[in-house]
Amino acid sequence: MDAYDEDPRGPQGPDGSAGTRLPEEPPAPPPPPGPTAAPATEAAPAPEAAPAPEAAPAPRTGVxxxxxxxxxxxxxxxxxxxxxxxxxxxxxxxxxxxxxxxxxxxxxxxxxxxYPEFEQNWKLFAPNPLQQNIAVQVRAEVRMRDGGLRTTGWTDLSAQDGAAIDGNLAPSHTQQNLLRRAWDFFSATHGTDNRPVGLRGSLSEQYLRRIVVMRLYQDDPTSREGVIQRVQIRSSTTNVQPPPWSRERVSDKPVYRLLPWWSLSSDEAAGGVR
Amino acid sequence: MNRLSLTLSRGVARVTEAALGPYQSAVIRIGFAGTWMLFLLREFPHRQELYGPTGPWGWNLAKELTADNHAFTALLWSDGRLWFECCYALAILASAALLLGWRTRTASVLFMVGVLSLQNRSVFIGDGGDNVLHLMAIYLVFTRCGQVWSLDARRAAHGAAARARGERVPADRTGPLLWAVSGLALGAATLTGRFDNGWLIPALLWTAWAGLGLWWAVGRRAAWEQPRILLDVIANILHNGALAVIMAEACLIYATAGWYKVQGSRWQDGTAVYYPLHLDYFSPWPALADLMSSSGTILMLVAYGTVMVQVAFPFTLFNRRVKNVLLALMMVEHAVIAVVLGLPFFSLAMITADAVFLPTSFLRRLGDLAARARGRLARRVGRTVPAQRSPEESPTDRVGFTA
Missing domain, CATH: 1.20.5 (Single alpha-helices involved in coiled-coils or other helix-helix interfaces)
Structure with missing residues (x-):
């Protein structure tokens, strides 16, 4: 409790330091710096509330x-x-x-x-900060109105997020965290062979699929005109180039991780993810 | 031996007779409630996508996960759209009530229910800021954080002043009503089996409810002074314990962040700060990031400074002056992070956690400034006829801080 011990030069209430002031008493009036300066707790137009009741004995507290x-x-x-x-x-x-x-x-x-309520992780940029941009990209197989199947090109959803964050004073969690953390969740619960591990593995697949389907129906012109049948996701990992003044050299070629095609549930295909 | 027992008894007296740090607990109450409220308002257009029953992290997925990890969330009690909208609105109202210190204890419990319900509903969309709020929302329930800068304190002061003038103060109706309604809600949730997934939070809710009822009951009769004092002492002990935990938690955050960074090669070679600035997800102002990383020397100083401050902070608590310098440094760093990395709510939550260590004198001066600014604002707004301007009225020392 020494961490916020009182400033000896600061204004002190009549009961000693403010830290030990009894909660039942009205706030101790600090030395008034101006004629209308009321303590913060008082209503501004109620100066009559300030003086402590002289007659009432202080309520007894403590052991x-x-x-x-x-x-x-x-x-x-x-x-x-x-x-x-x-x-x-x-x-x-x-x-x-x-x-x-x-x-x-x-x-x-x-x-x-x-777990679960006191779980915590403070290692966002430790031991080392992330040094790669991991982009999640998706393409879809869409049943068009004329009955034909069309496969879309790759859409870079992370690039869309990045563009939404640019110049944004308060980025939404939907732009900054949703896809990024869904991919973290997916890669943490899948082996390098892209097989899910346990309950969370299968949950993360559904989660990722629902995100990309929602995003395709929001923004992809082809998907909006038809019904998505299947989606395929890949991640593209690119090294952040070292600072110009550094003599380090790293590859600037993206490394892809391609996931298998996933079929949609009927609810997802019907645009049920909103 | 004598001295030891004297110190001990003094310590016991200190933690039992008062809820320490009234200003510190008030400032974190306002800070955390305000951060969460602003966040909820900011995400209002995206609330369906983040927490809604048909969002990407669908109701069924969340149900499966919480059945496995036993996290508390009221949002999964029904998959209806209306229930979701009500919960979201209640979470906003609860944070507003806590911010203002209206029925602070009840508000803090509702605030915790709101935070936990939303965050546990969609665990995979949060970041460090959500994590801080999650923990602090639970800890705040145990504190008497409405002693100052709150509507409760104002009401208590008005009541005391009226009693001192010999007036009769009408009995409180809102409190018992609020208590009865929460009791009904708790009873309904328990009887319908909504509390069957994990015991910790339901037990906490019922205990808080019983405690509030008991507190009201013992205050009604003069003959029950001893039980009343005992409850008061217990409330003080809980408050002081929770405040200590909050401070220790803040230290743990910095210690973890700092000590793990010491081991990182990028923090050692001084380029660590460069990389987050160039991640697409954390660079809202690429030009600013480039400017900040144009000098290797500055980057190295910032990286080393960050690690040193984080590692050193818990130890500086034993020296008030050094602690205050570090506190100011960390608050400034978090303010910079808010803008440069696009993490305003994380930064606000961290600055609030830091604020628990601010000295009382500073907080009181801040409170005085806020009260003066508010008074001036009220006079300006409520002015139907041209009112006289008071001599000290100058726009220079206005602060954007209202309690």
């Missing part, structure tokens, strides 16, 4: 005001909260720390405590 019987209850509460807070922080710490002797022994208990 000192409790009878011994109730003090036991307070001590118990203090112990429980202190232990819970320490255990919680320890669990979160262990979930963030690299694999070690303790996490190897108690991994299950840590996971059960932390």
């Amino acid at each position: 000192a005001a409790l009878s011994p019987r109730y003090q036991v209850g307070a001590a118990l509460a203090l112990a429980v909260v202190a232990v819970a807070a320490c255990v919680h922080l320890l669990m979160v710490f262990l979930s963030l720390a690299p694999a070690n002797t303790v996490t190897k022994q108690h991994g299950k208990a840590i996971e059960e405590w932390v």
Whole structure:
């Protein structure tokens, strides 16, 4: 609690530091810098609310005001909260720390405590920031109104996202995270042979497929005129070129990862993803 | 030994008699609630695509995943469009109520329900900012974050002043009504089996509800002073514990980010900052990014400075001055990140997390400025006849900060 200890030069309330002010009392009026300066908590047009009630005795609080019987209850509460807070922080710490002797022994208990509500990941740009632009591209096989099948060219959905982000002060999660993280999810739950791993693998496939179908029906002229039958997705990974003043050289050729053609469910084909 | 027990008893008295850091807890309440509210308003046109039942992460997919990971979300209680719209609107209202400090404890619980419901509904569209909000929404429930800068504090002050003048203060109707409605909602959710997926959040909701009822009950009779004080002490202990956890969480965020960066070759060779600036998903201003990365020396200084500040921050808490300098640095860095990497809500959430370490004197000065600005604004708006201008009225020290 020392982290925000009071500034000794700052204005102090009559009850000592503001940090220990009792919550039941009206806010202590700070030394008035101007005639109309009211404390922040007061309504501006209610200066009569400012003076503390002189007559009323201050309400008693804290363990000192409790009878011994109730003090036991307070001590118990203090112990429980202190232990819970320490255990919680320890669990979160262990979930963030690299694999070690303790996490190897108690991994299950840590996971059960932390997941799902206290899950966290603060390694966005660590140990190294991402140094590649990964673009998700899609093409579709579309049944046209005349009954013919047409295969569209590749549409770069990530390039569309990038264009939407350019010059944008507050990019939407739909532009910045939706496709990017769906691809992360997909690659994390699939082997290099593009086979899904577990429940999440199959969920990630449906998710990715639904995103690209929604996007094609939104923007692709051919898809909008017909009914999409199948889609194929590929990722294109390009190295970010090193800074001009650096002597490093990396390839600027994109590397593709091609996924198999996926058939759509009837709901997806009918444009049910919105 | 004597000294040790004296210190201990002083410490116990300190954490039981008051909810510490009233201004710090108020500023994070306003910050997190405001960030989430702005985010929800910004995404309002995209709400279907992100969280709706027919969005890419469809209702059935989310149902399968939450059945597996037991995350709490009210959004999956029904796949109806109306239910979704109601939840989204309620999440906005709850964040507005928390921001203003209206029925703060209830608002904080509803805020948490809103944050968890939306984020757990679609876990794969969030980023670090959502992660911070998720954790802090849970922690905030345990704090007494409406002691200052809130409608609750204003109401309490008005009531106390009226009592001091010997006036009768009418009994509160809104509180019991709110409590009864939430009780009905909790009961309905429990009886229809909506709480069967994971026990943690339902237990927290019921406990908060029972606690609020108890608090109201013991305040009604003078004879129940001892139980009332005990509840007050418990609320203080919970608040202080939660505030400590919030601060430790902020330290963990920086420590994790910092210590893992130390191991990265790009952070070591000083080019790390260059790469995010040139990712298509994080470069809304390519010209600005090019300008910032034109000098290798500056990039290296920023990279090393970032790592040093992040690693050092938890340790500087033991020295107020150094801590404040680092705090200012980190807030500025996050403000830059907001614009340059196009992450305004992440940055706002992180700046808010930093704000829990701001000194009280600074926060009070900020509050005074805000109150003065608000007073001036109210006078200007409510002016039907040309009102007299007060002498200190000058537009120079206006801040865009309203509580």
